[in-house]
Amino acid sequence: MQWFLANLPQVLALSGSHLVQAVVPLALSVVIAVPLAQLARLNKGLGAFILSAGSLLYTVPSLALFVILPGILGTKILDFANIIVALTIYAVALLVRSTLDALNSVDDGVRQSATAMGFRPLQRFLAVDLPLSVPVLFSGLRVISVSNISLVTVGALLGIPSLGFFFTDGLQRNFPTEIVVGIVGTLVLALLMDLVLVLLQRLLTPWLRTATPAPTAPTATPTTAAQPGVAA
Amino acid sequence: MAAPEAVRSPAGNAANQTISQAGSAMVQFQGVQKAYQAGRPAVDNLNLSIDAGRITVFVGPSGCGKTTSLRMINRMVEPTAGTITVGGRDISTIPAHQLRRSMGYVMQSAGLLPHRTVLDNVTTVLRLNRVPRAAARARAAELLETVGLSADMGKRYPNQLSGGQQQRVGVARALAADPPILLMDEPFSAVDPVVRAELQQELLRLQRELAKTIIFVTHDIDEATLLGDKVAVFATGGRVAQYADPEEILRAPVDDFVAAFVGRDRGFRHLSFSPGASVPVHPAPSVAWDGAALMDDGAAAAGLRPEAPGADGSGWRLAVDGGGRPLGWLAPGTAGTPGTAEAGGPLVPGGSLFHAGDPLRNALDAALSSPSGLGVAVDGDGLVQGVVRAPEVLAAIEAARESRTAEGQTPEGRG
Ligand SMILES: Nc1ncnc2c1ncn2[C@@H]1O[C@H](COP(=O)(O)OP(=O)(O)OP(=O)(O)O)[C@@H](O)[C@H]1O
């Protein structure tokens, strides 16, 4: 505890850079995966390709990716960009599938009635399909957010600053307190991100919080679809 | 129905532009075919001309292509052959989203957007047409009232409404942009019979005011004959077996398929189209009832005949409240003397009521459903006018048939 308080500035600084490395890929992955998933919906052949490409990419070990990427991107090995790109790749690989599930979860009757009212395809996608897929989409995002937080620590092996630094440093110095601070810090970050996502989801789905239960009202709990386990 | 008789004839008077257009073709199918897969088409060689300002019902067994035909009108389904015109324009030349905004669409599960409030659901098409938000909301609130919902329901989400209420919102939403055409695909089939009957009456009421061109899909022949100005009976394979007004479809089905589809009760259903005014109404053998016992003075209202038990052949007596509304029947021999509290025991519930202006079907049903065999006739305010007897209703039915035969309107040959 004393060590923690004494090193608070460093803990905070590393937490900050840890968060950036986790959040930016998450945001980027949404921007990339949502259009990809919609493409996959519209074109079955392309969809099959996108999904298998995603699974394939996800099997590349993270450390290998961190090492290879600088060669491909022409970045320095210690560059943040490597982590960001690598984690974005993983996140997209995962998120395309959950976005596809999310879009498929939208009631076809609702989709059709929106079409019948005269929404154009893109209009309908943005105004109807996307908002209605938020619950399932976010259950995917929450898994990825946790996975990102833990994957970021791997970058510490290469010397990229994050809470993972406390693992490597603590191990070298044989100083368990530091390792514990690293673990607890990572956990706290993961929980924090999860909380933010849950709040964001509630904000984006006011209709699921409607208090007065009508006879036909579905339960307000979003479907937490089982996600494939994530190994860091 | 919406259109008075004068409107049905080709309009010679140009006095009212909208009325003179009513009855002309609004939607036309010409040689339309739709085959989802190669092989058996879902709709084949459909030729149909749908009148403006009227309700046209597509009815038929499941899978016969009703929904497919309906959805070709707003291009949710593209025909594989043939042309469809709306207001004289080939719809394949109109951008699909524009065409759709000119038609209201209501489907079985209302299809409300679950993430938008009721009010915002109703404003949807207006907003797509770039009507400013405030104006759209004002119009939507108005429409909620039109379809019989209170304005404060506008703040709710669809999952906070009952099925019947959702269906009303669906209708309000379809009407929002005041489209000349409404497409309705089994809109009332997911609600209970009581609510359905209510919604049907509301639709007829709305239609009297709005005179839209409504194309209504159902597989319920009763609903079809109740709502339709014209009914198209679809046979399997997307063939229209008969296209006529409902009275004719019930009286003179063109073939065995239509006869079978229209059903065993069609003779009874057809009575819906014969006015019941000719049925004699007799004074009712009635007693005044205060809720628990006979009241002292007999009922004095018109049409009531205060009577001692057994005075009528049947011995049944109709209990009416102080105002003259029917409460139920007292079985023969069950009633005591006036003013006696324990007199009579519980009332036997009455049958259906024959309202002034109802067709013969209701007169007969009133008589058949009454425990006493006497059908209770009431006026517009629900006050007892008297009773009708089944044999006399049958006589009236026979008289109506004979007068039709005299006019040459027989199943075999129509004049
Ligand atoms: N999208 C589709 N793809 C392939 N076949 C379809 C499609 N939609 C309908 N069909 C087929 O076309 C035929 C007509 O279907 P349609 O939905 O028009 O029937 P319907 O008369 O509306 O039936 P219901 O009363 O059950 O709603 C059916 O055999 C159906 O299986």
Ligand SMILES: [Mg+2]
């Ligand atoms: Mg259908």
